[in-house]
Amino acid sequence: MPHRLIGCTLQVRLTHRVVEIFHDHQRVASHVRRSQRSGHVTINDHMPKAHQRYANTTPANLIGRATQIGPNAAILVERMMRDRPHPEQGYRSAMGILSLAPRYGSQRLDAACERALTINAVTYSSVASILKSGLDRERPQAEHAAPTPAHTNIRGRSYYQ
Incomplete structure (x- = not known):
């Protein structure tokens, strides 16, 4: 009807x-x-019309649109659909991610997607939160392993020969 x-x-x-x-x-x-x-x-x-656009959506279509934003956005959208039992369950989240581009710009959105992928937070709310708080503009701090202090409990290299 x-x-x-x-x-x-x-x-x-x-x-x-x-x-x-x-x-x-x-x-x-x-x-x-x-x-x-x-x-x-x-x-x-x-x-x-809005329902027609949604009904005609495919994973390739969404990933293609995300690729225009940047490589990290494409990877994130692809993972959103791959990690769900059915790709269609990721459509709404992926469309939400893509809808952030007009407000924040492609560069910021791609940077936010990169950060979300780094911390394995592959959700719309994570990406939106990263953008809202401006974390996409900050470079993640590299974790430096502190050198082990010398003390008597550590066996030297000669112990294992």
Whole structure:
């Protein structure tokens, strides 16, 4: 049923092969009936534009859009979809990440994605928090291993020969 007719009174004609929908005695939709007992048929033209964009989304499409932002954004979006049982479960998070680009710019968003990947925080909320707090502008501090102080408890190299 076309989305513009939600809430309207409609007439439906079902035949063995066809489903027809009428509004004010005018046919507004028609499609071949599914042979399976349960399920539904979705026709993209009947959806609102925003739903059409979402329905036509693919992992390759999202990763391609993230690649235009930067390599780290692409890796993060790819991991979001790979780490979920079904890639579609990562679509909303990935779209959220991509929606941050107009506000913060591609460079900052890619830097935030890099930082999120470094700390293994592959979520929309982590990237948004990094951007909000400005951590994307700071370089991560390298962890330096402090040299072990000399004391009598440490065996020397000769001990192991």
